[in-house]
Amino acid sequence: MAEEAILGYLLDNEEITDSGQFSDEHNLNHDEVVNVIKRLHAFRYIDCQNIKRVSSVLTDEGKKYAAEGSPEVQYFLAVPAEGSISKDELQKKLSPSDWKSKTSVFRIGSIYAVTNKWVEGGKQVSRKVQHVEDKVKNLLLQIQEGMEPDEESLNYLKTTRRLVEEKVWKGYSVKKGPNYAPKRMSFATDLSRENLQNWKELEFKEYNFNAKGQPVDAGHVHPLLKVRKQFKDIFRQMGFEEMPTNNFVESSFWNFDALFQPQQHPARDSHDTFFLKAPSTTRELPEDYVERVKQVHESGGYGSRGYNYDWKREEANKNLLRTHTTAVSSRMLYALAKKPFTPKKYFSIDRVFRNEAVDRTHLAEFHQIEGLVCDHGLTLGDLIGVLQDFFSRLGISNLRFKPAYNPYTEPSMEIFSYHEGLGKWVEIGNSGMFRPEMLLPMGLPEDVRVIAWGLSLERPTMILYEIDNIRDLFGHKVDLGLIKRNPICRIGIE
Ligand code: PHE
Incomplete structure (x- = not known):
């Protein structure tokens, strides 16, 4: 209504001198008129100029005295x-x-x-x-009527008595603009079915190619996967092949026995490992190899005395959620031993499961990064060299090694790096040379040595993304906002 009134008035008249007066004359609400003026101005139907009027009005106290006397x-x-x-x-x-x-x-x-x-x-x-x-009351009544008293009296009422205050009124004067038309075209803005059906009658709004589009709500790659990608790239650059890790369920045999881990070992307890109820046992194992593994556990061989206990097949048959990706390494090495030997460099990055108490740094599952090299005559020096190469590609050059124990490696070394932020040496991985008790029953040539190491994917990811609670990163309490917002953090680039 206000829009028609304004555009219609300008058809026959040069100017609307005062939007307030115009509103009164046309019985329109001034706020609405102001909104229409702004809109028409944006579409350049009109030009407008601000006008400001200062008027005097009574304060609440002033109103009271105007009614009751000073x-x-x-x-x-x-x-x-x-x-x-x-x-x-x-x-x-x-x-x-x-x-x-x-x-x-x-x-x-x-x-x-x-x-x-x-x-x-x-x-x-x-x-x-x-x-x-009662001069004061008379002056107040005058002002209420819209008359301005002399300046001295007005000043007195404003500043000394605070019975009158200034009110600023804002309005516009309006003229035709470059796009003036007596009636505003309304543009169709959507390519809806209806609009397309009536396209002949409609005027479509022009495309604004400068408008910013809606942010795209696409999928987001999880920080763990981004860091995994970077680790994969490093392994590939070093000439490593990826091992197939697509089986979370593993038999105790491949997860423990093949790795010369005795059946009484505490890690094989249900306190540490998740055993499966159904299917609770594995269907098949390579029988001749199983026999050699049994032998080496019970009485040794290949220069070893073994563990001297009664090895039980039922124990080896039990299915579990793999506790480390070294289970995959043992399968790969066994497969390798069945063919004429060729040196190999293998890696894997995938999930492993442990029955652990959950806290801010531990979940019952995590991702393990594992690398191994098998070749004739490798030494501990080769292991240290490969580790230095690998970690330097992550931007970590200062390494220290600490003797450690794993049932399947000898010697074994924990890997430490100096953490500038924490100001101390922190453990970043575990490593070793696979034992002959593990490799020889597989059938690998006697002079073949396997050097290997493992670390978690979560630890470096949390450091890179400055996340201090693993539950924000992974699991059912994960912070989806963080997954969406997180940028790519590059390993090895400060
Ligand atoms: N499997 C070991 C772990 O779970 C890591 C490791 C891999 C250690 C290979 C030595 C050699 O911590």
Whole structure:
């Protein structure tokens, strides 16, 4: 309505000089008129200029006195024409409840009635004149009517008495703009079915190729997968092949026995390992190899004395969720031993499971990064060299090694690196040379040595992404916002 009124008026008239006046004349709400002016201006139908009008209006106190008379006159009138009245009595009469207040009629009235020399006295008050004029009330009524009093009076009411204040009114003057038309075209903005069916009658809004598009809510790659990708690239650059790790369920045989881990080992307890209920046992194992593994556990061979216990097939048959990817390595090495030997470099990065108490750094599952090299005559020096090469590609050059124990490696070494942020040496992985008790029953040539290492994917990811609670990164409490926001953190680049 306001839009039609404005555009229609401008058809016959040069200008709307004052949007306020225009609103009054056309019976329109000024706020609405202002909104329409802004919109028409944006489409360049009109040009407009701000106008500002400052007017005087009564404060709440001013409104009260305009109705009831100024406090000084009320005070004067409360004093009897003859004789006197006590201040206490005046107080009760004028301000029975709020006489203590600074703005009470009694207090203010008494100040101005005395300055005006209308009354006199200390405890007893009496009149000095018989007639007074309520100038303040008259001025206030004038202002309420929209008349401006003289400047001195106005200043007095504004600054000394604070009965009047300024109000700024904002409006516009309006003229035709470059796109003026008596009626605004409405553009179709959507390529909807209906709009397309009526395309002949419609005017479509032009494309705004500069408009920013909606942010695309696409899938996001999890930080663990981003870091995994970087590790994979490093392994591939070093000439490693990826091992197939697509089986979370493994038999105890490949996970433990093949690795010369005795059946009484605490890791094989259900406190540490998740055993499967169904299917609870594996269907088949390579029988001749199983026999050799049994032998080496029970009585040794290949220069070893073995563990000297009764090896049980039932124990080896038990299915579990693999506790390390070294289970995959043992399968791969066995497969390798069945063919004429060729040196290999293998790696894997995948999930492993351990029955652990969950806290801010531990979950019951994590990703293990594993690398191994098998070749004739490898030494511990080769292992140290490969580890230094591998970790330097991650930007970690300062390594230390600590002798350690694994049932399947001898010697074994924990890998430490100096963490600048923490100011100390931290363990970053585990490594070793696979034992002959593991390799020879597989059928690998006698001079073939296998060097290997393992680490978690979570630890470096948490450091790179500055995440201090593993549960924010992985599992059912994962922070999806973090997954969406996280940028790519590059390994090895400061
Ligand atoms: N399997 C070991 C672990 O779970 C890691 C490792 C791999 C150690 C290879 C030595 C050699 O911690």
